[in-house]
């Protein structure tokens with residue numbers, strides 16, 4: 230090969246690498262990471278992307294060079310020269326990718342092992358998914374409809390489902406974990422950044438899938454200690470029950486800032502109770518939670534889970550009914 234050709238090939242490769250690198254770096258493909266685990270996962274992404282850019286640039290350089298240098302002239306109808314395999318070349322283009330893929334798998338395996346390690350004193354949180362809400366239970370037995378994590382401490386999330394398969398995802402934590410009935414799947418999250426991040430269900434689980442969202446608050450260790458002591462929820466006790474059972478995913482209710490539209494609008498609860506004519510407002514509200522099929526508000530379907538009657542303890546159910554009835558008046 231002539232020296233000039235080598236320069237041209239290398240030049241084409243550099244141009245291709247520069248363009249792809251700009252696309253990789255300038256477009257924000259990944260959310261800014263917010264946990265130690267996602268930092269490692271992003272490292273794997275960049276490691277793989279770097280290798281992909283290198284391979285892509287070599288291929289593009291050879292391809293572009295061949296197209297430019299060896300293309301047939303307009304009046305050239307002759308056959309191409311007969312060529313035979315090139316053993317050295319074949320060994321090289323088999324060995325190099327094999328080495329690269331092995332490198333990627335080693336890096337991934339190391340990251341996977343590190344990300345599964347929660348350290349000696351993780352915060353253990355039970356995560357339960359159900360149509361269409363998340364609940365997070367802390368070691369002190371208290372449950373919330375949203376996740377609160379202290380910055381810098383590893384949390385071990387024990388994820389399960391009560392009905393169908395859901396999947397837990399916080400984009401800034403870069404990890405997805407399925408919530409499967411009868412199974413307990415773990416992920417470890419060590420937050421590195423304060424803030425509020427979305428918790429998203431990322432497995433199609435029914436009509437309310439798109440609304441099955443919550444949020445994860447990463448707070449300072451001092452704020453977390455206060456949260457553990459005071460319970461974190463301000464406002465009426467019924468609001469906590471409302472949030473913890475994910476009522477807002479399906480129902481609109483102004484006092485709770487809930488905007489779900491799958492089920493009846495609870496701001497109209499008093500009016501609906503009159504229409505239904507099934508006893509007092511409190512009786513109607515309770516019946517609608519405990520046995521939702523007993524009366525279906527016209528215009529809506531029989532979609533509400535039938536599990537709340539057994540799932541919500543009696544005292545909490547009373548609080549919830551009171552809260553809803555007060556807000557609806």
Ligand code: CUA
Nearest residue numbers: 395430434438
């Ligand atoms: Cu739960 Cu999608």
